[in-house]
Amino acid sequence: MVQLHDDVFRSLGDPTRRGLFEFLCLDGEQTVTALTERIGISQPAVSKHLGVLKQAGLVTGRQEGRHTHYTARKEALAPLIDWTQRMGGFWDSKLDDLENLLGRMDQ
């Protein structure tokens, strides 16, 4: 059955997290400070969002002195890219069942 990857969808369901992830994908590794300046919300808020992304496996953090540098894990996007394929398979099978039901309604 269609088990979508909740974490990835839920994490990216938030526009701020999507923005953070997008910046990291497009511009490479960045510190919380750099991301905070860019996105225009408080540093604790940025850290909290990065924590959610990290839990979903979408970013990784690397400690260097007082700073944590974050990097996007692009391969974690696979469930998002696969969702149409998975749902496609789901609907194919459900439409087979619908066809079967319609046949029985004829009798």
Place this chain on the structure above:
Amino acid sequence: MTEVGMQLRSVVKERRFAQSPEKVWRALTQKYLIADWLMANDFKPEVGHRFVLDAEWGQITCDVLAVEPQKFLSYSWQSQGLDSVVTWTLTSTADGTHLKMVQTGFGADQELAYRGATTGWTRFLDRLEVVVCDHD
């Protein structure tokens, strides 16, 4: 929206049935018939009605968005963090019914402008094309 962006957003399925649109419509909108081919549910063909589809792996929350008997039906489909909309379009043909199902994801906040940032799903999925190509 680019082609890849579009592919990431929608599932399209089309079928031809020998039965009339009236019969196909019943299968799509009567609770006990829906349960037969899709899932257990508390569907009602009334715009604004909220219903739940029971899957083995959890529940799908839906709101009826549009009902045009024997022609068009649409409901939202929210499950596991995915916000999507399912639409059914029925067309009467010489030998039965042509049915088209479209499920579109990530539509809910596409108009949302967040502090001028480029974070709408639509834009994000378009940009994802770059990310995906990069990853390959």
